[in-house]
Ligand code: ADP
């Protein structure tokens with residue numbers, strides 16, 4: 001069954017066409033990963049799907065009553081504002097204590113319930129965001145570069161957990177990643193985006209597709225080639241930072 005169907009989606013932002021004629025459907029229970037260079041419209045696509053941005057043209061059909069859990073690319077919390085993990089989970093609305101406990105345990109951070117949000121490490125913070133998304137009991141879980149700031153093994157671990165969640169709850173997952181090779185084993189389908197869909201299919205197929213290789217360069221270190229190629233930045237770290245601030 002289709003949870004979401006996107007037809008001919010075009011999104012312009014400040015006169016710039018961020019997405020052009022994108023077609024995409026998400027079926028119940030599947031894990032779909034979007035890969036693409038910085039600025040290729042990945043977050044724009046996600047934010048249009050959750051309704052935070054409106055499309056310039058095209059059509060998005062959501063299954064009626066669809067429950068979406070969303071893990072944003074970045075979330076800033078005022079460091080002077082004391083807020084515990086449990087209180088954070090009750091934003092924007094109060095959650096049931098047993099549901100909170102369950103969500104934290106599923107995200108593997110049960111021990112952090114009374115911890116201050118501002119004292120969490122990057123990985124712990126992302127897991128708390130993940131727990132908050134799980135509180136929605138999502139039928140579609142959407143994650144925008146949720147492992148930013150985690151190392152490769154931390155990311156791989158996180159993606160395994162996402163795949164476990166899908167297996168346990170049957171939810172579909174739509175996620176954005178910079179590193180196809182880390183998410184390959186957890187993805188049913190990969191979409192390579194660069195303002196439009198360049199290619200899509202099974203992870204192994206996309207990894208070897210010429211369109212993908214053109215964007216990401218050869219080999220597993222393609223991400224670095226991509227930063228240099230598209231942004232001529234001095235280091236990929238600075239690029240990562242500028243994205244974190246947006
Ligand atoms: P990604 O998530 O793939 O890195 P984004 O979806 O964030 O890319 O951005 C896609 C493009 O749209 C980029 O070129 C970006 O600079 C541009 N963009 C994003 N937000 C805005 C905005 N509010 N106004 C104008 N351009 C924007």
Ligand code: MG
Pocket residue numbers: 042043044073144145
């Ligand atoms: Mg993005």
